[in-house]
Amino acid sequence: MxxxxxxxxxxxxxxxxxxxxxxxxxxxxxxxxxxxxxxxxxxxxxxxxxxxxxxxxxxxxxxxxxxxENFLHINNILSLKLCEVQNNKVRRLAVILESDENYIEGVKFNEYPYLSYRVCCKLELGNLNYLQTLVNVRPKTIQIPTWFKFNLLQVLKVRNKKGAQDAIQMLISRCPLIEKLHLYGHLKKLPEAHQFSPNLAKLTLSGTKLEEDPMETLKKLPNLKILCFRQAFEKISKYESVGRASFNGKNMVCSKGGFPLLQYLFLGTLYYLEEWRVEEGAMPSLCRLEIEFCSRLKMIPDGLRFIATLQELKIIDMPKPFIDSLNEGGPDFDKVKHVHSLVLKSFCQRMIIVSS
Structure with missing residues (x-):
């Protein structure tokens, strides 16, 4: 701004x-x-x-x-006169939404650096050359010319529904300098590695329900520093919601030479993950690792013993046998004994065990 x-x-x-x-x-x-x-x-x-x-x-x-000095106007949405905005009588506007209001209609956007409104109609974004942050956007609700690129966009959060795979790939490929990307909702398959910005430093996947191992694609992103897998809740009725995992596969592999700059990895609520393999030479810069509620994961990867940079390991809400195997004297303790800070918590434990 x-x-x-x-x-x-x-x-x-x-x-x-x-x-x-x-x-x-x-x-x-x-x-x-x-x-x-x-x-x-x-x-x-x-x-x-x-x-x-x-x-x-x-x-x-x-x-x-x-x-x-007529520099800024702050309005409650109920008192906002949209015609004043459209006639450019107000140069800078802060709009406060009431708790029961979901979206704004009728405001024409021009050169804004930040955009997050929930809308009920198509958004024409083809003239937003200076846009730097675009969040909570649904690919099917936006219109941009085939030639247009968001050349200054750095932060993008996409909320997806089933069937918008092509629209998401198109949107991501139009963001050549993006640094932070959050993909929320059903995706099934990631875009190809070359479709992501080489500047991408943080990627969050929430409830994407990927069917193929995402690590094969993501390992090729040269500047990725933070990678998070999280669940998302999908409303199935007026009173019920169900959690969706970001990856639905049983096996995940981090191969040698992959993720050269990755510093933080969060694996959360991967319901179906049974085996995670880390090859020697993978994730050479990893400092922090968190595994939370991956209840079917059988054991910690053997390859963690080769990651000398790993300083903090958190294992939260995992089955007690998994936790016991990592305590001193357990069969997997040798894999993590070099980690400075180790936090372990099983399903039934209220106390967090910390060892350094």
Missing amino acids: WMGEGFVSEIQHNRGREDTMDDVGHRYLRELVQRCMVLVGKMGSLGKIKTCRMHDLMRDFCVSKAQE
């Missing part, structure tokens, strides 16, 4: 290297934090400030000053 307003207007040089406008903007934000004008809410998984906030007195002052 700062770039769109012209507050960050040019590339600058810093300590002998050329900073992009995005780098400059993050430096400005860090300076505001250092001056205690802005407080850090959360740090992102890739080391940048993810959310921030203000002290209430500072916020009140800023809102008052913004309204005085």
Whole structure:
């Protein structure tokens, strides 16, 4: 948004290297934090400030000053006059949705850096050349020309329904510089490795129900640092939801030379996974590994013993025999004895066992 307003207007040089406008903007934000004008809410998984906030007195002052100078308008959706937005009488707008409101109709988007609205009609996104963040989008609800690419998009979250496989592959291939990608919902098969951005650093798969081993494709992503497999809940009736795994296969293999920069791997609620094999030379940079509620997984991979960088291993809500095998004296303890921090918790345990 700062770039769109012209507050960050040019590339600058810093300590002998050329900073992009995005780098400059993050430096400005860090300076505001250092001056205690802005407080850090959360740090992102890739080391940048993810959310921030203000002290209430500072916020009140800023809102008052913004309204005085006609810089920003804050509206409840019930009082919002959409015609004013469409006629450009309001330059900057914050819209507060009530808890029972699902979407906004009739607002025409132009050059916004961030977009997340749930809509009931098609979104024309072909002119959003400066878009950097696009979340909660359903591929079948957007329209973009065949030639268009999101050349500045860095964050994408796709919510998918069955039957949109081609639309997802098309959307991902139009994002050449994306860094963070979240695929949510039924997918069945991943796009090919060359369709992903080479810049991709974080990938989350939620309830994708993949049928083929995803590691064969994902191991080829050169800059992937964070990989998460999570379940998603699908509503099957008014009162019932069912959990969906991100991978429905029984076997998973991380082969030699794969995942060169991967630092964090989360395997969560893979109901059907029985065997996970890690070859020597795979994931040479892995620091943190979490396995949660993979109830059919028979044992920890033997190849973990070769990952000298592994510092933290969490095994949560796994069967007691699986946990017992990793305790000192257990048959699999040798595979993980080099790990500095080991957290183990079985289904029936309330106490977490930590050994270092």
